[in-house]
Structures are given as structure tokens and as C-alpha cells.
Amino acid sequence: MPMTKAEKQKAYRDRKKQQEGESYLEKERQRTKAYYVPIAERSKTDQEKRRKKVRKLVQKHRERNRQSTIEPSTSQPSQQVESTSQEQEQVVSSSTDNPISTPLVVRLPCQNPKNRTRKRISRQVAKCNREIERLKGENINTQRKYKTVSKRYERLVKRTTQNKSSENVGQDKETGNDTHGNDGPSSSKSGTEKLTPRKRTYKELRDEGLSPSKIPKIVKNKLVLANLLTDEIEDVYNKSDQQAKAIVTSIVSSSKLKEYKLTKTLSQSTGIRRSRLVKKRKKDWAKVRKRTRNRIKRESLRKDILTFLERDDNSREMPGKNDKTKTEDGHVQKRILNDNMAFLHLKYKTETSSNVSFSRFCTMRPKNIGLTRYLSRNKCLCQKHQNMALALKSMKKAGASVPLNPDEFIRKLRTTPANTFLSSLVDEEVVFSQWKKVDMPDGRKKTVIVDQTLKKEDFNSIMNKQICEFSQHVQRVKAQYAAISTLKENLPPGHILVQMDFAENFACSSADEVQSAYWNGTAVTLHPVVVYFKENSDTLKHKNFVYVSDDLGHNFGAVYAFIKDIVNEMKAAVNDIKMVHYWTDSPSSQYRNKSAFYVVSDHKNLLGIQAIWNYFETGHGKGPCDGIGGTSKRTADLAIRQGKIVVQKCFRLL
Known part of the structure; x- marks a missing residue:
């Protein structure tokens, strides 16, 4: 039978040992040391393998030692056993006088020689460890002293x-060589300069x-x-x-x-x-130039998207003093989108012919412009929009597959008739909620949510009428926003655009008040105004005004006083004003009444220039005025909290 490779290698090693002897063994030891890698330099997997191998070798070694201590007692020659057996036959038991018939071999436990000096070795190891710790402390102190001396030496050098x-510079100056490259005299320099x-x-x-x-x-x-x-x-x-x-x-x-x-x-x-x-x-300069061009394109795209989203037809500014967002430039008034991002993205691509993706469009939305949240806790919303949102919610509960967004519902009506949605109602009775004015016991009227249960046929007839009115309302809103945007872009020379609205009254207060002051607080009227104009250029400029008054009536008398001051201010700022365009909301108590119509008809005689008054749809007069009002109230409130002013009357805000 032929030899295996292992047997051939073993035979070769045996021949080398016989021929070379100790020199061969020394070479093998050196070769093994050359391939040795310390365990600290190995990976965790290799460390675990080596430790496992060492444990097995130690176990085998201990087992071998244990066998070596047992074998001498079990492998004695038979003659020695026979001789000892004869001697042990004479051994007498401790309990009886009869001799023991079978020989008994007793092996006393023998302590391992390696463990006999363990206690002494431990004491020596502890002593050496203490010496090592002492030397480490001395080494640290020596290094500290060395660093101190080195620093002193460096400073001295x-x-x-x-x-x-x-000294050399002075010598060069004396010899005429200006080694410092200065025309004037040399000046002393400190080492730190x-x-x-x-x-x-x-x-x-x-x-x-x-x-x-x-x-x-x-x-x-x-x-x-x-x-x-x-x-x-x-x-x-x-x-x-x-x-x-x-x-x-x-x-x-x-x-x-x-x-x-x-x-x-x-x-x-x-x-x-x-x-x-x-x-x-x-x-790779081509990549550097490409990255620079891409960055410029991204910044330009970001500005275009920001301008698009800040338009009044796409978002509205929040009027509250707490409606703010902190940015790098300070606090900015919040805006809320009028529609979802998907439709606004489609609208932006249609207007600009841009290929920007939807994800990039959403990423470039600034954080001060919030997403649309219908039926959220908000004030001054459009009643028709909210009634339609409540109606869609009722239809959804009744089993119809309709979106909860009123504007999205209007867009779906382009391809699907309203009767298709109404015919999909499952319930025979529908719980219907609407905002309505109701008569109170004291004779006043109050707008509240009224719930009523209608049959399916009655609900369908009411919804058909409401959908028709709401569609016309949405079309008018879009046309008005498009008109004011076009007017701002193409404002003729000598024309000014005045956009104004009443803000929420500001409550006068102070940083430290007595308890009874809470019930005796006063409020003032805030009337923010934004005036757009062009002066000697095609660039559209604007000026902001905030009128403060103790009159809380919010009637046209106060509005007329504000208008007179605005016209006088703008005559001083803009040369040769020919026409003023007023854009306001349409409440009958403030702007849309007979007094306003009279002022517009006789505006030339009263204030010296012609005027056109435009009204937004009810509930859609939100614009930059709301942001100015919120910023003004927030600034005044901050000054009060800081203790800079105490506001008790309107003149303290002027």
C-alpha cells in the first residue's frame, strides 16, 4: 500500500533529524517563530480560533499528565505483584483476626507538583505588580518633568x-541691505506676530x-x-x-x-x-464647472418655486402673532397652501414648462409654507369651502367614494358628473352638517354648525345646487387672484395698488399686571396696508403701513381716514399718481357699502386721483396684510415681555 503525503512528510522529518540533529530542530524553531503573529494583531475570529486551539492543547496536556501518574501503578510487573501479594496475605483485618484473602492495593492522592508552589508564586506576582505600578508612576512624573524642561528649552532657543x-537685521540696515524689503526704518516685532x-x-x-x-x-x-x-x-x-x-x-x-x-x-x-x-x-475641472453650474441652476429653481408658492392664489399668509417660523434670517410669518402639492406641481410645470420632478418640487418647499389641512382648527376660513368640506365628509360616511378636499372634488367633476358620486350613496338617510346663521334668544344672530338628517333624495337635490354654486365660487376666486397678479406684473406708470384688511384687535397689556387688570384690559384696532408701485423703473416696489386706532368699530369711517393718509403719503413718495387700485375683502360693514361706493365715485374730487375698488370673494381676502398684522402684534408683544414698553392705549404703539 503506498504511503500517504503525511507519512512521507513524517519520514522526511525523521531523516532530517537523524542527519542534521539539533541544527535541523533549531531551523524549524526559527521558521515557526517567523510565521508567528501575536494574538493582539489578529482579528477577533482568528483570536477566538487560537484560544480554542490552545484550550484543546492544554486539555490534552493535562490528560496526558494524568495518565502518566496512573500508569505506573497499573502496569507493574506480574512478579512484583506476586511478591507483594505474599506479603499482604499476612495483613490482618482491623475488625477480625482472620487474614485478608484478596490483596488490596490502595493509592494515596498525590498532589500535582506544579500546584505545590502556587501560593508562593502568587505572592511573587503580586510583589512584581506592585513594583510595576510604582515604576509607572515614576515614569509619568519623569515624563512630566521632561516636557516642562523641553518647553523651557524651546522658549530659550x-x-x-x-x-x-x-541684531543681524540691524547690521544689514547699517550696511544698506534692506533684508526686509521695506523702505522705512525697521520696526521691532513681537515673537507672536x-x-x-x-x-x-x-x-x-x-x-x-x-x-x-x-x-x-x-x-x-x-x-x-x-x-x-x-x-x-x-x-x-x-x-x-x-x-x-x-x-x-x-x-x-x-x-x-x-x-x-x-x-x-x-x-x-x-x-x-x-x-x-x-x-x-x-x-477634473469639467466636473467642478458642472457642479458650479448645477448649483446655480438649483438656486434659480429654488427662487422660482418660492415665488410661485408665495403667490396669493397658491398660498395665504396666516394672521396670528404666533403663526411664525424661525429661519436663518429671523422669524417669518407662516403661509398655508391653498391646494395639495401634486396639483401645485402640475400647475407649476404648466406655467413654466419646467421638467422639475415632484420630489424635487416638494423638497424645495420652504418650511414656513405649510401643507393644506382642511377642517383643522383655523379662523377666518371661507364658509363655502368649509360647507363643501363638511358635505363631502358626510358623503364619505354615507358610502360615496369622494375626496375630502373641495378643490380636488371640483377637478374630478371635469371628467365625472356630480350625479355619479351622488348615486353611489349607500345609506338612505344622510347626516348633513353646515355652517349657518341662527337666531339667538337675545335677538342676535350667530354662525354655528347645524346638523340635520336628510333623506337621500333631498340630500341629492341640495348637493346639486351647492356644487353648482361652489364651482362658480371657485372660478371667481381663481379669476380674481389671476387679475391681481397680472396687475402687479403690469402695473402702469402713475398707478398704485393698495391692498388692505383689518387685523385682529391687539390686547393692551404689560409685563407685570395686578389681578384686576385682566378684567379691565383694553384693545386697539390694527389696520395693515400694503402699497405696490413702480418708480422710475420696471421693478415693483412696496411700502407697508400699520394704522392703529382706539376706535373698535371697524367701519368705513375709519377706513376713509386711513385712505386719506395713504394717498398723501404715496403722493410724496411717487410722482404724478393718476390712479389707485383698492383690493379688499368684501364685508358689508367695512368696505362694501354705500359709503365706500360714494367715495369711489367722487374719489377725484375728494383726494385728487381716480380710483377703482376691487373685492375678493368672501373668505378669500387673505394676503400680505395678514402677515404684516401678525408680525406687528408679535413685535409689540415681544417688547412688552422684555419690559421695554407698557401698552395701555393706542398711542403707545405708534
């Missing part, structure tokens, strides 16, 4: 070098034991130029942003730095990390 440098490139060059030469006056001028100029360039690179690098730093690093880095071993030198001279210099060796 630096001071000596500065003294020598100042940064040296000029020429001074640093001469200092480096003297530190190496060379005299600058004996160095050729062309060599000195090259050294000065090198120091000058490194200073300029360091200055530009430290003052740049991350992208500019990447460009600077790409310019100065090169594979030649590694070839001539100058990477560390350049890093120390310019302050650029070595890792950056290594990564930026490959220059």
Missing part, C-alpha cells in the same frame, strides 16, 4: 534666535547656519516667492467655504508632491490637511 535675528515672507525666508536661512547676504539673489528670490505663495494659499483657504476649499486643494495638489516627498511640507505651510492633498490629486 526661540528667544535667542529672535535676538540674533534682530506673523513674519513677512522675506523675513521668514531670512530667518529660516539663519536657523540653518547660512548668512542671507552670502546667498545668491536668484535663490533668495525663489525662496521668498515660495513663502509668499504658501501664505497666499493659506489665507485664501482659511477664508473660503467648503466648495472653494475643495477647488484650492485641487489646484495645489499633485502626484509630484508624493514623488518629491513634499506633501507634509505643503500641508504644514498652507494648513491644508494631508488627507485632502492626497484625495484631490486627480483634477
Whole structure:
């Protein structure tokens, strides 16, 4: 039977041992040591494998030792057993006088020789550990003293070098050599002040034991130029942003730095990390230019989307003083979108012919513009929109598959008739909720949500009428927002656009009040106004006004007083005003009444210019005035909390 590879190797090792003897064993030991890797340098998997192997070897070794202590007692020669058996036959039992018939071999437990000195070894190990700890403490103290002495030595060398440098500079001045490159007399410099490139060059030469006056001028100029360039690179690098730093690093880095071993030198001279210099060796200026162009395109796209979302037909500004969002430029008034992002994205692509994706469009929405939330706790919403939202909610509960968004429902009516949605109702009776005015016991009227249960046929007839009215309402709202947007873009010379609305009354207060002051608080009227105009250019400008009054009536008398002041202010700001366009909400108590119609008809005689008054749909007069009112109240409230003012009357806000 042929030999296996293992048997051949074993036979080869045996022959080598017989031929070479100890020299072969020494070579094998050296070879094994050369391949040995400390366990700390191995991976966790290899460490676990080695420990497992060592445990098995130790177990085998202990088992071998245990067998070696047992075998001598069990493998005695038979003759010795026979001789001992004859002697043991005479052994008498302790309980009887009869001799023991069978020989009894008793082996006493023998302590392992390796464990006999364990206690003494432990004491020696503890003593050595204590000595090691003591030496470690002495080593730390010695290192601390060494650092202290080294710092003293460095300061002494630096001071000596500065003294020598100042003496050499003085000597060069006396001999007529301006080593500093200055026309005037030399000035003493402190050790902490940064040296000029020429001074640093001469200092480096003297530190190496060379005299600058004996160095050729062309060599000195090259050294000065090198120091000058490194200073300029360091200055530009430290003052740049991350992208500019990447460009600077790409310019100065090169594979030649590694070839001539100058990477560390350049890093120390310019302050650029070595890792950056290594990564930026490959220059791809096309990618850099492409990234720059892409960044410019993204910023332009972001501005266009922001302008689109801030339009009054796409979002409305919140009027509350707490409706704010903190940004990098301070607090900004919140805006709420009038529609969902999907429709606004489609609308933006239609108007601008842009290929921006929906995800990018949503990403570029600023955080001060919130998403649409219907039936949320909000004030001054359109009653028709809210009634339609409540009706859609009732239809949804009755089994119809309709969206809860009124504007989305109107868009679906373009392809699906309203009767299709109404015919899908499952319940025979529908619980219907609407905002309505009801008569109160004291004779006043109050707007509340009224719930009523209608049959399916009655509900369908009411909904058909309401859907028709709501569709016309939505079309008028869109037409009005488009009209004011077009007017702002194409405002003729000599025309001004005045957009105004009453804000929520401001409650006068102070930072520290007595208990009874809460029940005696006063309020003032705030009337924000935004005036748009063009002055000697095609750029649209605007001015903001906030009128404060103790009159809480919110009637047209106060509005007329505000209008007179606005016209006088704008006559001083804009030359040759011919026409004023008023855009307001349409409450009959404030703007849409006979007094307003009279002022508009006789505006030329009263104020000297023609006027056109435009009314928004009811509940859709939100605009920049609401944001100005909220900002004004928030600013006044902040001043009150800081204790700067105490507002008890309207004149304290002026």
C-alpha cells in the first residue's frame, strides 16, 4: 500500500533529524517563530480560533499528565505483584483476626507538583505588580518633568534666535541691505506676530547656519516667492467655504508632491490637511464647472418655486402673532397652501414648462409654507369651502367614494358628473352638517354648525345646487387672484395698488399686571396696508403701513381716514399718481357699502386721483396684510415681555 503525503512528510522529518540533529530542530524553531503573529494583531475570529486551539492543547496536556501518574501503578510487573501479594496475605483485618484473602492495593492522592508552589508564586506576582505600578508612576512624573524642561528649552532657543535675528537685521540696515524689503526704518516685532515672507525666508536661512547676504539673489528670490505663495494659499483657504476649499486643494495638489516627498511640507505651510492633498490629486475641472453650474441652476429653481408658492392664489399668509417660523434670517410669518402639492406641481410645470420632478418640487418647499389641512382648527376660513368640506365628509360616511378636499372634488367633476358620486350613496338617510346663521334668544344672530338628517333624495337635490354654486365660487376666486397678479406684473406708470384688511384687535397689556387688570384690559384696532408701485423703473416696489386706532368699530369711517393718509403719503413718495387700485375683502360693514361706493365715485374730487375698488370673494381676502398684522402684534408683544414698553392705549404703539 503506498504511503500517504503525511507519512512521507513524517519520514522526511525523521531523516532530517537523524542527519542534521539539533541544527535541523533549531531551523524549524526559527521558521515557526517567523510565521508567528501575536494574538493582539489578529482579528477577533482568528483570536477566538487560537484560544480554542490552545484550550484543546492544554486539555490534552493535562490528560496526558494524568495518565502518566496512573500508569505506573497499573502496569507493574506480574512478579512484583506476586511478591507483594505474599506479603499482604499476612495483613490482618482491623475488625477480625482472620487474614485478608484478596490483596488490596490502595493509592494515596498525590498532589500535582506544579500546584505545590502556587501560593508562593502568587505572592511573587503580586510583589512584581506592585513594583510595576510604582515604576509607572515614576515614569509619568519623569515624563512630566521632561516636557516642562523641553518647553523651557524651546522658549530659550526661540528667544535667542529672535535676538540674533534682530541684531543681524540691524547690521544689514547699517550696511544698506534692506533684508526686509521695506523702505522705512525697521520696526521691532513681537515673537507672536506673523513674519513677512522675506523675513521668514531670512530667518529660516539663519536657523540653518547660512548668512542671507552670502546667498545668491536668484535663490533668495525663489525662496521668498515660495513663502509668499504658501501664505497666499493659506489665507485664501482659511477664508473660503467648503466648495472653494475643495477647488484650492485641487489646484495645489499633485502626484509630484508624493514623488518629491513634499506633501507634509505643503500641508504644514498652507494648513491644508494631508488627507485632502492626497484625495484631490486627480483634477477634473469639467466636473467642478458642472457642479458650479448645477448649483446655480438649483438656486434659480429654488427662487422660482418660492415665488410661485408665495403667490396669493397658491398660498395665504396666516394672521396670528404666533403663526411664525424661525429661519436663518429671523422669524417669518407662516403661509398655508391653498391646494395639495401634486396639483401645485402640475400647475407649476404648466406655467413654466419646467421638467422639475415632484420630489424635487416638494423638497424645495420652504418650511414656513405649510401643507393644506382642511377642517383643522383655523379662523377666518371661507364658509363655502368649509360647507363643501363638511358635505363631502358626510358623503364619505354615507358610502360615496369622494375626496375630502373641495378643490380636488371640483377637478374630478371635469371628467365625472356630480350625479355619479351622488348615486353611489349607500345609506338612505344622510347626516348633513353646515355652517349657518341662527337666531339667538337675545335677538342676535350667530354662525354655528347645524346638523340635520336628510333623506337621500333631498340630500341629492341640495348637493346639486351647492356644487353648482361652489364651482362658480371657485372660478371667481381663481379669476380674481389671476387679475391681481397680472396687475402687479403690469402695473402702469402713475398707478398704485393698495391692498388692505383689518387685523385682529391687539390686547393692551404689560409685563407685570395686578389681578384686576385682566378684567379691565383694553384693545386697539390694527389696520395693515400694503402699497405696490413702480418708480422710475420696471421693478415693483412696496411700502407697508400699520394704522392703529382706539376706535373698535371697524367701519368705513375709519377706513376713509386711513385712505386719506395713504394717498398723501404715496403722493410724496411717487410722482404724478393718476390712479389707485383698492383690493379688499368684501364685508358689508367695512368696505362694501354705500359709503365706500360714494367715495369711489367722487374719489377725484375728494383726494385728487381716480380710483377703482376691487373685492375678493368672501373668505378669500387673505394676503400680505395678514402677515404684516401678525408680525406687528408679535413685535409689540415681544417688547412688552422684555419690559421695554407698557401698552395701555393706542398711542403707545405708534
